[in-house]
Amino acid sequence: MITRRDLLTVATAGVAFSAANIAQQATAQQLPRTAHILSGFTPGLQDALARLVAGQMKDYAETIVVETRPGAGGRVAVEAVKTADADGSVMLLAPLGFMMFFPHVYKSLRYQPQDFTPVSTIASTPTLLTIGSKVPGEVKTLTDFVAWCRANPKQATYGTPGAGTTLHFLGAMLGRTAGFDYLHVPYQGNGAIQDLLKGEIASAILPVGSSLGLVQSGDIRALATTGPRRSPFVPAVPTVREAGYPSLEDLTWYGFFVPAKTPANIVEKLNTAIQAALRTDEVKSGMEKLAVEPDAIAMGDFSRLITSESDRWKAIVQATGFVPTD
Structure with a gap:
């Protein structure tokens, strides 16, 4: 880079x-x-x-x-x-x-x-990988989530602002790299957030600002950011490199x-x-x-x-x- x-x-x-x-x-x-x-x-x-x-x-x-x-x-x-x-x-x-x-x-x-x-x-801005109520509370890290997706292939879904976007491809690469079928669900704008909250999808991949408030309130859980360093807006959230997936590093x-x-x-x-x-x-x-x-x-x-x-x-x-x- x-x-x-x-x-x-x-x-x-x-x-x-x-x-x-x-x-x-x-x-x-x-x-x-x-x-x-x-x-x-x-x-x-x-x-x-x-x-x-x-x-x-x-x-x-x-x-x-x-x-x-x-x-x-x-x-x-x-x-x-x-x-x-x-x-x-x-x-x-x-x-x-x-x-x-x-x-x-x-x-x-x-x-x-x-x-x-x-x-x-x-x-x-980096991208933030978040999970919602569909995923059990004991899933706390990206490693945990990958294991859960492998064990629950029909529930391993992720939402983004649309097909053919960088966020779509980041999810596809996570599935390929980690060896599980990660089903993409495209939305308009930030529509994925509502379905994440309702438990309709397991996860969402969105810019930090799109989900920051819900992460801070605890309504959804953040697993990783895609930046080369931790985001100052969610400093407790590890990067994908820290989580073991450096190929997913990306900024928008x-x-x-x-x-x-x-x-x-x-x-x-x-x-x-x-x-x-x-x-x-x-x-x-x-x-x-x-x-x-x-x-x-x-x-x-x-x-x-x-x-x-x-x-x-x-x-x-x-x-x-x-x-x-x-």
Whole structure:
């Protein structure tokens, strides 16, 4: 996994411009007065992150409008940004999975990572594996849960926000690695939580913030997080590496993208505005309330992260044999 550093450098296009050409280009490519941030999901964590950061990007545009464009598992918004004007007026905030593994999942995908310029990540969160009332109280660790699933194969179920998501594949890999049949039950958004509480499913794999309150209240039990270190929001919960499953280590990143042909000076201005927003107390405290951590990987390192993680997820997707139905 690439070392994460907070960089503010910009990759050059490899073409030498004269001073006169640079000045002319800067004049022609002004910042937009109104900008739009598109999110591919109904209001929730991603929408809240977009609004939080947009509120502190006043130096980039006079008005920044956050729009939710749900549909096709979030792909509607991605496709809309692909075909938008490449002038910095339209940007995408999305989980990096859209670029890292969707190309390996959907054979008829109407976009590719090269259709976008990665600007900056803004936050990351590990995934939390939780169990509910369907699982006996004596099951207290991931090792215990794996043993219970092996002994109760018809009850070994897990819920996620949908088929073909990173969380779906993490569950599939747990079943493959631990040697038991782990049945996936897809939901819309955080719908798995309600069925977990009712005992309809044995477990759920969700971002930390989606189930944190119920873990803290004791209504559901957390077995492991997928981050490289323990989450500050559930410090008593071990990581998957500590539990003996290092191959399941994973973070969900959220990042900004613009159409591929967006001028370099606009991309640089947007990157600078995002980095400045992430340093504000308002954004830091807001992310803490959302149970995510500020995590800024900018420009060149962001692109390298996507390439590295894409190779990793390609192998995982192929190993599961998953074929989408849409």
